[in-house]
Amino acid sequence: FVTWSCGVVVYPRDGTDVHTLLKHADTAMYAAKEQGHNHYAFYDPSMSVQVTEQLALRDELRLALEQDQFEVHYQPIIDAQTGEVGSAEALLRWRHPQRGLLSPTQFITVAENSGLIAEIGRWVLDQALDTAAAWQAGADGAVTMHVNVSAHQLRQDGFVDEIRTLIADSGLPSSVLDLEVTESVLLADAERAEVLLAELKAIGVRIALDDFGTGFSSLSYLKHLPVDMIKIDKSFIDGIPLNVRDCALVDAVLTLGARLDHSIVAEGVETEQQRDWLVTHGCRYLQGFLFSRPVPRAAFLSLCQQRFDVAPSLEASIGF
Numbered sequence: 001f002v003t004w005s006c007g008v009v010v011y012p013r014d015g016t017d018v019h020t021l022l023k024h025a026d027t028a029m030y031a032a033k034e035q036g037h038n039h040y041a042f043y044d045p046s047m048s049v050q051v052t053e054q055l056a057l058r059d060e061l062r063l064a065l066e067q068d069q070f071e072v073h074y075q076p077i078i079d080a081q082t083g084e085v086g087s088a089e090a091l092l093r094w095r096h097p098q099r100g101l102l103s104p105t106q107f108i109t110v111a112e113n114s115g116l117i118a119e120i121g122r123w124v125l126d127q128a129l130d131t132a133a134a135w136q137a138g139a140d141g142a143v144t145m146h147v148n149v150s151a152h153q154l155r156q157d158g159f160v161d162e163i164r165t166l167i168a169d170s171g172l173p174s175s176v177l178d179l180e181v182t183e184s185v186l187l188a189d190a191e192r193a194e195v196l197l198a199e200l201k202a203i204g205v206r207i208a209l210d211d212f213g214t215g216f217s218s219l220s221y222l223k224h225l226p227v228d229m230i231k232i233d234k235s236f237i238d239g240i241p242l243n244v245r246d247c248a249l250v251d252a253v254l255t256l257g258a259r260l261d262h263s264i265v266a267e268g269v270e271t272e273q274q275r276d277w278l279v280t281h282g283c284r285y286l287q288g289f290l291f292s293r294p295v296p297r298a299a300f301l302s303l304c305q306q307r308f309d310v311a312p313s314l315e316a317s318i319g320f
């Protein structure tokens with residue numbers, strides 16, 4: 001599979017000699033790469049600053065690994081049938097010495113492009129399984145920990161073996177782990193993804209399709225891929241209950257999920273109105289700031305003892 005990235009310069013605006021033009025084209029090419037595969041970008045002087053920043057960030061990330069600056073926070077996923085926390089998503093954080101707590105959106109692309117994501121991802125998996133073990137020890141039923149995996153991790157040789165070893169070391173059943181992959185990750189190399197997911201499935205790991213609806217949501221994925229769960233992207237949940245189109249789309253995904261026997265999670269639930277609409281339309285799993293933001297391990301473990309309010313209000317059950 002070949003992908004391309006292209007940087008474009010215009011003579012004489014971006015340079016008057018070959019050396020400068022090539023250098024700036026190279027910078028523009030890196031900027032294009034940042035947008036993902038198969039993009040082009042015209043050179044702009046601010047890009048040189050950006051490329052320098054990216055290189056600095058890469059060095060800082062390497063240091064962050066050595067100096068234990070990463071943390072994993074956990075966000076509960078609520079089971080609407082019981083109000084209990086049956087599963088959770090592990091979300092990476094970087095406690096940067098100068099810039100404070102950073103979200104992965106601020107550094108994950110650099111971590112992927114530099115290959116550091118392999119090591120960071122392994123560390124996240126290890127932490128998440130350790131937390132799952134502590135959680136399971138005090139829980140009545142089975143618990144599930146969701147961990148995000150990037151395209152780069154899936155492409156790595158030996159990824160399945162690594163998962164197998166990590167789970168064996170944790171002493172937990174493999175169904176404790178649910179790997180979240182996005183459609184774009186699968187699209188990058190669909191055939192290989194299919195084989196890989198089948199291998200993961202064979203060892204008992206669960207798979208969730210993340211950010212559903214934002215990529216090229218092809219029905220053929222749902223036909224071919226061994227997915228257990230679909231996570232409806234926040235951008236659709238935002239419009240509930242007022243936006244008729246969002247409601248129709250979410251309703252359709254809920255029906256599809258029920259027919260295919262996939263669990264459905266609504267992501268980014270922020271209001272009681274959204275919660276009530278989702279529950280009355282049969283969405284079983286809910287995740288969002290309404291219930292809890294992602295929190296550090298200790299706070300998460302005490303959240304798990306809690307029961308959340310999920311019963312739709314009276315007007316919600318008779319209305320909508």
Ligand code: C2E
Pocket residue numbers: 075090091092103104105108121124148149150180210211267268269270287288289290294
């Ligand atoms: P995601 O997998 O879609 O994760 C959900 C994001 O939505 C998280 O952002 C979470 O904090 C945020 N969120 C949850 N509920 C709400 C809500 O009600 N309202 C709003 N506004 N936001 C909500 P976060 O933690 O900043 O993570 C961003 C993305 O970074 C994740 O998106 C995921 O794609 C990636 N990521 C996080 N941790 C990892 C990791 O360990 N490895 C990899 N490869 N990617 C990760």
Ligand code: CA
Pocket residue numbers: 089148180210
């Ligand atoms: Ca996710």
Ligand code: CA
Pocket residue numbers: 210211231233267
């Ligand atoms: Ca998501």
